[in-house]
Amino acid sequence: MATLYIVATPIGNLDDFSPRAVEVLKSVSYIACEDTRSSGILLKEYGIDTPTFSFHQHNEHQKVDYLVQLLDANQPVALISDAGMPGISDPGFLAVREAYQYGHKVTVIPGPDAATTAVVASGLPCDRYVYEGFLPHKKGRQKRLKQLSAEERTIIFYESPYRVIKLLEELNEHFDPGQWAAVCRELTKKFEEVVRGSLSELLTEFESRDELKGEFVIVVAPKGYDE
Incomplete structure (x- = not known):
């Protein structure tokens, strides 16, 4: 053995x-x-x-x-x-x-991983969370987002810089646009960034940027959570 x-x-x-x-x-x-x-x-x-x-x-x-x-x-x-x-x-x-x-x-x-690093850095509830990772690009994507919109635990998504705007648009469509969330980028690296706000605020923020780089983790607070 x-x-x-x-x-x-x-x-x-x-x-x-x-x-x-x-x-x-x-x-x-x-x-x-x-x-x-x-x-x-x-x-x-x-x-x-x-x-x-x-x-x-x-x-x-x-x-x-x-x-x-x-x-x-x-x-x-x-x-x-x-x-x-x-x-x-x-x-x-x-x-x-x-x-x-x-x-x-x-x-x-054991060692570092982006999911737990992001959920702790987000400042959102991390006592109960669900790791969703990358959503399917096509088949079943919208159905899955609709199911997740009722989730009562914090949700962790992974996304590439090329599709993060699309994901934020879909989250605003299927979730409450006022729902708290955080976008975490380049975790542990030189240009690490954690941006917190409502889903609608985050979409506006990242749509306004000329260029998006790095790996993204999007953390969405449980349904009904309010600061």
Whole structure:
């Protein structure tokens, strides 16, 4: 029985990488990376020269067999994504499931992730929240938004800079435009920004900007919440 390590990596600031994570990545036989080039920057920063192979959303169904073969050969493997916790909007679930099914051990090395960072930074209720991640681009999107409009927990969405205006427009359409929310951008990085206000105010604010950059997390307060 070998161990599959699920290792969280910094979501922006490389100083957030834990000593335990570095130790594990140096000790395993292989590191499965969402993108070996992106991960290479982090690994070089910490002097980690463990062999790597790619493991991303387009090849994970093929590469998971290789990953299990390594574990079967008693070679521990670590899985990392480009940023944050593997399995949260990134490959990871399939590897964990297969490792368990073949009798191996799974150990998670915790660390930063954008969802919990954003919900705490938002100043909105975080005792009960639901992680929605990226909404489907087409099929089922409007139906899902309508369902979420009745949610009594704080909701966390991920979105790209190219679609964040569209998401804010849809939230104003399906939710109460006066509902409290926060747009979090570039978390832990140099240009980190958390903008709070009503959904209508946030739409106006980001529509007025000439350019939108960075990764976005939109946090929407529970229905009926008022400050």
